[in-house]
Amino acid sequence: MGDHGPMTGETASPGTPRWFTDTKESHSEWYVERFRTMAAEGADLDGEARMVDAMLPRGARVLDAGCGPGRLAGALARRGHDVWGVDVDPVLVEAAEVDHPGPTYRVADLATLDLGTDPFDLVVSAGNVMLFLAPDTERAVLARLREHLRPGGRLVIGFRRDPDAYTWDRLDADALALGLTRDHRFGTWDLEPWTEESDFAVTVLRRA
Numbered sequence: 434m435g436d437h438g439p440m441t442g443e444t445a446s447p448g449t450p451r452w453f454t455d456t457k458e459s460h461s462e463w464y465v466e467r468f469r470t471m472a473a474e475g476a477d478l479d480g481e482a483r484m485v486d487a488m489l490p491r492g493a494r495v496l497d498a499g500c501g502p503g504r505l506a507g508a509l510a511r512r513g514h515d516v517w518g519v520d521v522d523p524v525l526v527e528a529a530e531v532d533h534p535g536p537t538y539r540v541a542d543l544a545t546l547d548l549g550t551d552p553f554d555l556v557v558s559a560g561n562v563m564l565f566l567a568p569d570t571e572r573a574v575l576a577r578l579r580e581h582l583r584p585g586g587r588l589v590i591g592f593r594r595d596p597d598a599y600t601w602d603r604l605d606a607d608a609l610a611l612g613l614t615r616d617h618r619f620g621t622w623d624l625e626p627w628t629e630e631s632d633f634a635v636t637v638l639r640r641a
Contacts, residue, residue: 448567450521450542451598461524465502469532472504480622481559482508484635485589489514493554497536498543498578499562501525507533517553519546543577544570552583558590559622564598571599572607579611582640588613591622591635601634613638 472478482505485495493514497506500518502525510516516536520526523540530538539548544567556578566574578588590604601618608615617637620627627634 450567452565461522465528468502478504479508481505484622485557486512496553496556498558501560503529503533506536510535543574546577553581554586556588561592563592564595575607586640588638593633608638612641
């Protein structure tokens, strides 16, 4: 296993992520096995990677924020990118290292993330990560992800409609407050149009 200890400059978490408080016991193990089963059955699990890859030159630096068991990070690494994957759940990071070797993986809370590394060309957060953060830390997470982007770099965030957790209107307001410009919004990772009735949104933000 790779080293996945604390990050440089990381401070105490401002709260417990919903990933731990709003899910059942052994949810992490179930989640790992779910994707292992889907992969074994030949499911297409690379949709997010295809979109992100199309936005990048070869050998780009990519941060998968909330990487889970590593399917997106691994797919991007296989496409020739320098990928880091970060997740708050050590069970998921351990599975990522086993199932999708190649990226650099770390355990860290996104609300206090400080990797102490060169900036990234793109940061992607898929898998409804924004809905599993600790309550009221969403802007702090966006701020930390922004700080890991190079100037002009892009932040790609996908999550479902959930008015009880975090909304797209709040994302837009937080992005504006942090100096992030919204380039695009799609209804799916394969670029179907987004409408006000959509159940899912993929938002592409850019650091000025």
